Amino acid sequence: MATINMVLCGLGGQGILFMTRVLAQAALDKGFDIMGAETHGMAQRGGSVVSHLRLGEGFGSLVRTYSAHFLFALEESEAYRNLSFLAPESRLYVNTDARPFPREEVKAYLEKKNVLHRAFPAGRMAQDMGAPMSSNLALLGFFSAFGEGPISQDDLRGTIEKISPVRFRDKNLVIFDAGLERGLKERDG
């Protein structure tokens, strides 16, 4: 089977690494080989953070431009900054309050590339639920509603339950579920 490439982006402190761990662990438990790459050190302090995840065969840890099947962005500008990773026919999931999304200039490009994009205010939802740093889980829940890619809703939920630190576990699941519900609503129109 061909390798599935994912890129996750956002700002330092938004939980990109945890989000990547959830996806990676869930895929591992499904029997996938995993390769990925993440940002540490100086670059982590408040700057743009990009994490790469590859499911299946492959030696390299980085996703090449124009070859990501999924791009997850925890911040709208970071989604735009990383547009070049998107492969034709790929999927873009974005945390944003902005309506409309995407910006007009970007819309034409996404249409041309047949990129399906879904935006949702994951950050606002997480904040309203008293966990402003958990937009990552809300966006994962939202994504899981659409049944895209090899990792199911149950896989993701189970993984969050398994790998969350105990003191955050319940809150993490509640936020994931809220994102999921929102996604299901959007899916069913």
Add this chain to the structure above:
Amino acid sequence: MKKEILLGNGAIALGLLEAGCQVVTSYPGTPSSEILPEVVRFVKSDNLNTYAEWSSNEKVALDNAFAAAITGKRVACCMKQVGLNVAADSLMSAAYMGTIGGFVIISCDDPGPHSSQTEQDTRFMARLAKVPVLDPATPQEAREMVGVAMDLSEKFRIPVILRPAIRVCHARQSIRFDTLKDNDKKSAFEKDPLRWAATPRFRLILHRELNKKLEEIGKRFERLSPYNFHNLQPGRTYPLGIIAGGVPSAVIRDMLAEEGLAEDIPLLKMGAPFPFPEGLAGEFLSACEKVLVVEETDTLIEYLLRDRNKVMGRLSGHVPAEGELVPQVTHKILNRVFKELHLRPLRQDEDLEVTELVKGLELPVRKPTLCPGCPHRAAFFAIRKTRPKAIFTSDIGCYTLGLNLGVVDTCLDMGAAITMASGFYHAFEQDKVEQPIVATIGDSTFFHSGTAGLLNAVYNGARFILVVLDNLTTAMTGMQPTPALGIRADGSEGKAVSLERLIAGCGVDYIEVVDPYDIETTTQALKKAADYVNEPEGGLAVIIARHPCLIAYRDEAIPDKKVVMVTDDCVECNFCIERFECPALYHDQELGRTNINRMICSNCGVCIQICPKGAIVEREQ
């Protein structure tokens, strides 16, 4: 059998313990920092006896490891590539002296650079020291290579370097492994002063011995499959072949496989490039009309290939001479070479449209910045306020980001805040110019290499203010303990070393400790220190600005949390945003004044003290 997703540094730790490594020493530095904590994690989970130590710097780490190695134990020391510069003195000598037990030096490179002052290539350091070097492409390969390195080191009695690049160290890969077992080899030191304390006359003999070892190892590297291998088919010739090592070899293997070119464009993977396998390279060269060399970060393989007519790479301008070879860059290199040689180009999916599109969006520039609530920011604010005309020498750590506040003018290497301050002092003093100088250095960096510079400055009469930014941790690299904490690498209790006493021991007579969160007190302390520096009887003044890092001490760093707000007294002068540069402060277009981003505000309340109009206040509960 377990299967886990390990960080490359975790895979290296696993490989070390699988190889029976009994002693591991390290000084943290991106991208090497997680190796030692991962060693500790495995040691605890599998109840092993391996000794793990955070050493005070890389030279100290290497010396400690070397001693253990010559007792016959299997030993490793880990550092980042510029750390190996600090340890270079030990390395060069250890290469001559050799080892008894397996001795592996892990030096992690940072092409990019992402978190380093240079992009230097550790493989050249191995060449300089005349020790073998292995260059893994993936975490799994790094894990295997550690064992290869350990065996090689023990067999030939020579230190061996493993040089994983950042995309190995900070890659994550699923890895299968079994429960680990202890190596119960006991220490034995056989005295042999002609070797372990060799004088120059005997060094010549050791050098000859070293050269012989390299010759033998070179023969072994000719057939070190799967780390040195090519996929030439017998009798076939090719218009182009590629030689690649380390991370670029992984990227190129993926790319050739995706394009269905794996058979038509042969690859010589060079995972063990020094001592150079001349025979293997010769075979490859004679089967290919042209050979493209893709290696990080410099030109080791390219230099060692003698045929300049066939070889394309950095020297011929086909490979960028600086920066990381990320897949899109490698893709571009291959495509350019394929076109030049009239080979079928790779699928043309590069799209300049999107590059232009993104450029046109004018996205916010995000530069790294100190965290909201960072005590360094408060200290920097006070320094700039009291000594605006000073030269600000600084150092390596989070606080290099004091650049954003205009309070960092220099950052040369570990410890240079102090040595450059004394250098500046004497240069100006020679001209009878009173140039104020304020040096800033972190606590861990001071322990690493501050003392030699400080006692030199005191001894030679340099006068400046040294502010030790003491956040009680090694923050930038992931919160490793410093010698001041009395916590050792495995979490056990050690003897805490007092920063104040250490500084006093360097001959400093003026030492004051302040909490930088208290801007007024810090300002007064700086003024007093400046007076002392200028007094006829004065000298070098040290201020220790001590406040715990918010990441390391999440629950204790701000005992008195203050929910702040901005009142209508704000006149939009932007002083706070420009001078204090806290990411939680922003200009609110709608309100027409500064506002607080509650998502990221740490409630430290320091900004209340800095607004010239008193418009930032604590909110009434």
